[in-house]
Amino acid sequence: MEEITPMIRTEIEKYLKQNGITLTEFSHIIDLNVGTLSSIVTGNRSLSVNQLDRITAGMELPPDYFYERYIEECIIESPSLHWRKISPFLYRCAELGRLDCIQCVMSLLLDTSMYIPLLFEMAEDLFQKGEYQEAATCLYENVAESERKQHSERLALCQYRLFSIRIGKDQAQNLQTAAKFEPFVDRLDEIDQLDALKDLANVYRSLSSWDKVYKFSRQMYQLGKIQYDLAHNAKREMKPEKKLSRPLFVYIAYAELMCANACDAKGDHEQAKEHLRGSADLSWVKESDPDTLHWIKKFQHWAKINTYVNRIMSGDISVLPDYVEYMAGEKEIFAELLNIIEVANRYNVDVDHILQRFEPQIAAYQEPSSSDMYTQQVLPEEYVRFWYKMAKYSLNKGRYPYGFECLINAFEKAVTINHGILIANCIGLFERYKAYAAPEILARYDLWERNDQKDGFNLSDG
Template structure:
């Protein structure tokens, strides 16, 4: 009990330094004199709650987390973990970044693996409160110590870690996806829907079309099955409780078809892509639609219109350029993906689009504007990935116009973004591009290229 007595000795010393007794310090702190007496002089001493510990800390004017390393013993009073103290203490440690204390407590808890369930509950409490990064140390602990491979909490822990790891870094996204994949099918339905959606999105951004298509197929089939089950429950039970999904159910269903269409588009199978557009163009037949779901249905109508025009441009039908340009003006969320399509098509079929580039030039000059588009439904990773592609294809466009300096500028912008997000597909194009046209580059461009190469090697 040595560390416990040390904690109590510190409290007694603090009271003495203030020139107070139990009664006067009780008035200062708001803790009853009798409780202080029981905490410090009881036989055995009364355990200190976390709330009391933090109240004492504030009364002493000490920083948050004061004496937390010694408070750990209070969590294991009489040698056994007390959940009423352990759980709030670990949550508070996570909030304050006290990983030293967390590791010590977890190490002691894991002497008996039945406490893995408590660790998982703490992780869920933090995650659902929006403290995602703080929750990860607990989910990792569950992953490392869960005895049952088919445990739902093991699958959910992998899912939470996967969601937290997804970002702008393509290589990290791939590692996260590979680690999570074996557990997606073991998730409860509401998480499995979102897991399939996220896997589809990750492989789409990595341009691994076959795998993206596989998960899109799974998403379509699984969301359709969930929809049928939910419809049956709604009809059968008077008090119908809908499945609490992160997004409306119609979102998962439509997104599966959208992803399949994009997969066929990326592989040049435009007629197949058109067939999939019709699958999500009008989802108003869905019977489970609240206000949020209605908005998703409207989004899919918009996506369908955008993607029909998209395909016409990709097929070289330039008579749709004006219509597409007007559509993009009215729907700024679609400007980036639309610009990419137009630039790629112009390079493939040899037509020029100076007026369209000029019209949307602010998106190319001030990339911050892209992230400030109101009601944008694209995440930062998708936007950044699209920008790196746009810059590369603009470089190709200006080479066609023999405007070499501008072309090289865009290739360097593309290289810079692709290094940042570790997009190997793009920077492996940018490097030979620069080398091919190096003789046309300015001194400043050569210096920027060399600096980017050094950055790439440092981050390799």
């Protein structure tokens, strides 16, 4: 026979009796009006989550000890569902990580359409706070499920938030997450769409999916131009509740820069030049405030450094010394070092003197921390590619111990971010120089190979 769980008020009465505490004494302990406490215990008054937390703390129990029973007694059995009562409970569940309780309450609410926008607003609030992403995910997933046949903007925004939350270090998972979000981009409000396109382009950049980078960057450029023209020519005000993460013109210039990067990566250096000119020529920008001037200066700097990259990647090695001097003033030089080592491998150029010059910066590199999609996704992938290309350069020169050390570093980092192409590239490079590997390196390679077969990667160099 199933044991009947006693009600909350029964538990309170039992606790008071066992400990010889009167209602008045307990009301002082938990700082709650004795009349209110008496009404709760006798069942004549509904119980709020704040009152429940005080009672639970007074009984020296875990804060969520009664939460399942609270759902049963005060929400399910309540004659009507009041948002003012449910909302504080859901927030407390988020704080305490009780996703099971959130899911249980949502299953009661989602059949009533009036609660969907309220639950969405709560998800937005939790998302913006940044501390309760698991709870926000639970809310977004449920709201999205209830809206799945509506093709609504709210559904698209739920999917954008879920995309932002789920993008992480696992690049294989990121590919699936980005692909799942893609169909919803066009349903977003134009302002949200600009940031979403920027984020998608950066994720695909970290995956070296250059056609996708170009596609979404072009969409960002076209949408940005339309919005900029509307904002200035039609004197149209932005929706007050919508705010871009950057000035509007930045999306247009950044889209050009991303297109240039994609074209260079695919070997279309002439088309890349056109896009670089577009990112540098910002004479059409009408604003002149300090923030705008700051961004214009940044784009002019980026265009110059990317023009050097464009020239050396297309085989004009004569500008390499100028590029090195220009990058020497940069705080972050890893992307530039990656370009130099790429050129060294592609055109058989000796860059030992450059690598020696920047050896302290290479040794001191720390992976930056930021919520920005570029910093999260692109920089870790560039770091892996640098060590892979460095391994290739060193092994080509016959520096086998250092070359294998670089290769191991690249492989381990590639595994950390689960980047299938880079993992396969590392194994392919190892196969090419396997005969020069020391016994301890071969032993580590055997472990790689077993993991490779288990995970189904293809052995191919790139």
